[in-house]
Amino acid sequence: MVWDTPEDRGVWNVPYVSHAYLVGGAALRGPLGEGPVFDHAHLDPDMAFCAQARDKGLFLHVTNRRHFGHLVVTNGFNSSGRGHPELWERPRNPWDWDQQYLHPNHSRIFQDQLLQQPCPDVFQFPLFSGHFGRELREEAELHGGWAEHHEVLSRSVPLSALQLDLVLQGALRELLPPIARRLFPGYAPKVRTVLSSVVRYDPAPSGHAPSGPAPSAPARPSATISLSVTLSPPRPQPDGGSRDCHRIGDNGDIEDIGDIIGDIGDLALLMDQ
Known part of the structure; x- marks a missing residue:
């Protein structure tokens, strides 16, 4: 999801989350603690997790009411021979x-x-x-x-x-x-x-002529x-x-x-x- 302005604050119900998410401890000790949650015969692990959460009545949502940080792309990061690789x-x-x-x-x-x-x-x-x-x-x-x-x-x-x-x-x-x-x-x-x-x-230096041939x-x-x-x-x-x-x-x-x-x-x- 993309927010156009900083004023777009709220909570949005979604059927699917991936990459980075927070899971409450109560959910891990309760509904999600009953057997494997990433295994499914027909789904990838991330979709299997979301399907398990939906089936058990857990509320999947996206919120930007608080700033939790952001993701960075690390693929291609090259520090070889560079003192400050972030410049690239x-x-x-x-x-x-x-x-x-x-x-x-x-x-x-x-x-x-x-x-x-x-x-x-x-x-x-x-x-x-x-x-x-x-x-x-x-x-x-x-x-x-x-x-x-x-x-x-x-x-x-x-x-x-x-x-x-x-x-x-x-x-x-x-x-x-x-x-x-x-x-x-x-x-x-x-x-x-x-x-x-x-x-x-x-x-x-002040008071000294430059060394070498006269510059153009x-x-x-x-x-x-x-x-x-x-x-x-x-x-x-x-x-x-x-x-x-x-x-x-x-x-x-x-x-x-x-x-x-x-x-x-x-x-x-x-x-x-």
């Missing part, structure tokens, strides 16, 4: 994943005025939790294999190498369209990412919208620590782990011009 579990257990990895106020960014606009067409709002930022960062460090990134003084690990690209793309496909529709009325977004990476910035100029993302998620606490940096706003050359400070910054990419700028 959203397709199987979305409710648990959202409770752990989404910001508590992610659904209230408009009601509580949590959405900021540091410069035109650049939006900042809380989406993920501190757990998400810390654990994704640790998984990238555990995996290793950092490669040169297109931005200055940075290295990256593709989410596809962590096998997290489809997991996070599915989350964004569900979470971002309602926000985009509020910001841009009439726009029907179809979330699709072609390049997603965990990026590690390694600025040179940072490239702007060739995308309709570029999204950046903070994975570590912000640190005051004389030469960094902010996100460039391409359209006016301004920048916006990133405040908290899990904050997301969305800005217009090169493709949208070319279309705008």
Whole structure:
């Protein structure tokens, strides 16, 4: 049974229960204690149990008047080589994943005025939790294999190498369209990412020049919208620590782990011009 709203509370008489159920001790010591209850010549064990209970006049029912917990899907759970295997579990257990990895106020960014606009067409709002930022960062460090990134003084690990690209793309496909529709009325977004990476910035210590060859100029993302998620606490940096706003050359400070910054990419700028 599925309840559409939390207000749908009550008790429902049903002919069949399975998977997880509570049985009163009096029933076990009484009607159900008289011989085997899961054996039947023509029925599976779960249906045999329910048939025995009905025949003996026991009231089978479903209730949501009290919260007893919920079931989780454990098939396919893989902890091999992973420090935080729950990060991969959203397709199987979305409710648990959202409770752990989404910001508590992610659904209230408009009601509580949590959405900021540091410069035109650049939006900042809380989406993920501190757990998400810390654990994704640790998984990238555990995996290793950092490669040169297109931005200055940075290295990256593709989410596809962590096998997290489809997991996070599915989350964004569900979470971002309602926000985009509020910001841009009439726009029907179809979330699709072609390049997603965990990026590690390694600025040179203050007063020291970076070692190695001079880095190339940072490239702007060739995308309709570029999204950046903070994975570590912000640190005051004389030469960094902010996100460039391409359209006016301004920048916006990133405040908290899990904050997301969305800005217009090169493709949208070319279309705008």
